[in-house]
Amino acid sequence: MLDIPSRVRVHVETLLAAQNDMGVCDAFEQYAPAGKPDAMNAPHPPKVAGIDSTVPAPAHTVAPVPPAPDASSAAGASSAHSAHTAHPPGALLQDRLAGWVSDLTTLHELTERLARTNRLDAALEELLHAGAALVGARRGLVVLEPDDGLGPDTTVGLGLARADLGHIETVPRASMPYGALLDTAAGLPGGDAEIVRADLFAEEGLDPRHREVAARLGYAAGYALPLSTEAAGRLGAATWLYDEPAEPDERQRHLAGLYVRFATEHLARLLEGERTRACMATMYEELLPSRLPRVPGVRLAARHRTGPRGGGDWYDALPLPDAALGLAVGSVTGSGPGAVAAMGRLRASLRAYAVMEGEDPVAVLSDLELLLRLTEPARSATALFAYCEPELRRITVAGAGHCPPLVLGERRTEYVETTVSAPLGMLACWEAPSVEFQVGAGETVLLYTDGLLHRTGDPADRAVARLRAAAAGVPRAVRHDPDAVADHVLRTVLPDGLDVTDGREDVALLAARFE
Structure with missing residues (x-):
């Protein structure tokens, strides 16, 4: 961290040693004066590749003292002596160095704040705020349009409402x-x-x-910088708007340029994560049910949350012969595209087995275990399949290493007692007895993956108790309303917005209310 007061006078040798420790040699060289100061031989900073040394001194530093003219009279000599006495050797350079360190400290703090953002929208807002402070503007906008055409394309404003941005978009693009x-x-x-x-208004x-x-929104000048680097290409452009005719000075432009180059690299990383x-999300939308079936006597609702890398949690609901309904939830080990693809294959296979022998959940999971062991021996999975008869309000369920269903009714909120069994792919031959239970009219059955419990961060027993509560x-x-039930459960089990944010664990929740 650069923890140096902005107005402190800095000893030259101390600052040169400190800058090496702080890693700011590059920026220091940016500000190195082109010539040596008058009346002294200043130590010359080491040359750093890629840095332009012809940068004006910060506005708040002391201006150079003009050289004293040849003393042709006692008064002239006295004046030169007074000037030399007022600015002892080294004082000018120390003041300049203090200003440069102040600028570097400001840049460091702004880039630290930007680096702490982990979402693209938050980073764009921070870019606008920091840039406005550096160039002395009050409002601005950033337009994100990556050159590769893969998006996302967006416009974010600072001090500009949505209607203001709409007005700006009506201006011919080439004029902005x-x-x-x-x-x-x-x-x-x-x-x-x-x-x-x-x-702007003086331009022909x-x-x-x-x-x-411009007259309607009340801005009279603008300053724009591209968001582009050699590695990232062109991502967009940022524009800051002034209420009166104005423009940033050379020092402000230089600081803004340094900041925007860092911001572009950070935005490129966030953009990749966003994509x-x-x-x-698109893969999950295609692999999970696009809509839940409508079966007489049952109302369904589902919620799914995906981690940043993508995982293997899934749910399914499908109508079966004889007016029956099959409900399933499961999870495949691992994360990333491989786990997502394995989840899709497993879910598709379970649907086929459920149509052929859904009335026997044990047979469905046994066939699924055999398929997993033969085709994907390096993976294991948990699964729970329930064969529902809505007219009788009867459910037969079998689970393989999965959490038991939870029944919510007017007079009870309890877990269904299921048999303990290993996950699929863990044993040479999987088989566990099924469990049959009845639900009352108006009761809701919740099926969920263990990611819901893991996201709480609590031990297993406390997480289970929290879900029941x-x-x-x-x-x-x-x-x-099963949708309202699912939303309430998620918000309560995962407070502080964790029900909608990305987490390391996937979450799948399926609610079935029996009429």
């Missing part, structure tokens, strides 16, 4: 600074790195629609 950066080579790495519009040939929108999550606490006014 971000449009010039996104649609020309200027915004590519190595192109013109900025666009300055110091006084300003688009009439742009003039109208991975979107890809996983959450189900018992469902308000009576909403117990008729």
